[in-house]
Amino acid sequence: MMQLADVLVAEGYAVAVALIDLTMDHDATFAAAVRAAAAAKPPLVTFHTLPRITNPPAVSSGVDMLLGYLEIIRRYNEHLREFLSSMPPRSVHAVVVDALGVAKELGVPGYTFYATNASALAIVVFLCFGSIGAATHSPEQFREIAAGLERSGHRFLWVVRAPHHAEPDVVIDELLPDGFLERTKGRGIVVKLWAPQVEVLHHKATGGFVTHCGWNSVLEGVTAGVPMLCWPMYAEQKMNKVFMVEEAGIGVEVVGWQQGLVTAEEVEAKVRLVLESEDGEQLRARVAAHKDAAAMAWEDGGSSRAAFAQFLSDVDGLVGDA
Incomplete structure (x- = not known):
């Protein structure tokens, strides 16, 4: 905004x-x-x-x-x-x-x-489910995500919110497996409530983005050139997931969200796919192409700039006619 x-x-x-x-x-x-x-x-x-x-x-x-x-x-x-x-x-x-x-x-x-060779540095997976989405996870889902991240062996930054039904003073540590924070110390960070998403996505170390597919997050992932692991939750996010995975090819689906539980095995598999595999490299190349296209569209004379200028002109016209 x-x-x-x-x-x-x-x-x-x-x-x-x-x-x-x-x-x-x-x-x-x-x-x-x-x-x-x-x-x-x-x-x-x-x-x-x-x-x-x-x-x-x-x-x-x-x-x-x-x-x-x-x-x-x-x-x-x-x-x-x-x-x-x-x-x-x-x-x-x-x-x-x-x-x-x-x-x-x-x-x-x-x-x-x-709202290039840099891929060699893209070693961190960033998990952020929006201001509301993360709070819909059950305690069991928290444990599955944690286990999957730990088994993957990769570095991570995970933004966590306690479930809506949890006690107001719940400690995030209590939602995670015993010893998880200690075992992943040095390669993983769990942040409570909020992180500067745009800055994190643009960091050269960020190699994957586990997202709820809110449109602002999708655009931020594209403009940062970061492949996305798609985990929709509500509203238009499910439609966005279809576009990201099946049409644009800039993300992979995290299977299990429709059934209400994504397993640790699925989290581990998709993190490894994006950060380790040839399929992940191809995914990275596609999202990089979309990043370049988005940058061109936002330059002076680009399609997005022109559309935004037309939008402002239309607004002025509506105000003038009022």
Whole structure:
């Protein structure tokens, strides 16, 4: 999202970021990252925390988790409406949000935002399932992932969130096999809650990305040129997996997610496939080609730049006609 803000600023627009602080209450690392982004941004980018809602709905796992998230967004609509209405008339050109109801009510256009020899150094597998996805894993799934990573013998960076149904003060160590952290010390790191995903993916040591196939993560994996191990969980992620594996050939499917449990053997096999095998080299070559194509599309005169310029022109036209 902040990369989109940078592009909008480069095109001469001011950007206001409205934050919902419920998640930041429980994720100190993410909150610190938001504060750092706010401090680093130019004056044309401002951050505003919306007032807290009363009695926020509980968010469980599975389908109920997604419904709970959407209910939280809906409950914040009134505060978002008040924030947008406080701005000078006709100063809001577009709203980029998770839910479009408020934008429609105010008559503002609304959009959803889904965001070489180096392979010899690509020796680390990065596991990150998004801000919500990781919390849907069962304790058994945590143990299977851990066992698979340990058996693979490869270096790893694993971002972990406790399951939604776990006790609030659960210690991540308790979800992992006994002695796992000690046995993998020196070649594996388990990070609680959050890691700087873009920076990790662009590190020359990152050789594989185990992802939930959220579209932002897919784009970040492509632009970093990192092969992906596809483990979809909900919403459009399953469709994204089909595109990544069957059409673009930039990822491999981690089998077992449809049945609700990916085994340690499958984790080990797919990590080894991506980092060790000839198939993995071919996968790396395909994603490198897509990385180059994406970079060309984003250059001046490229197709993505042209499409984005047309998008901004369309937005201005809609505002002018209002």
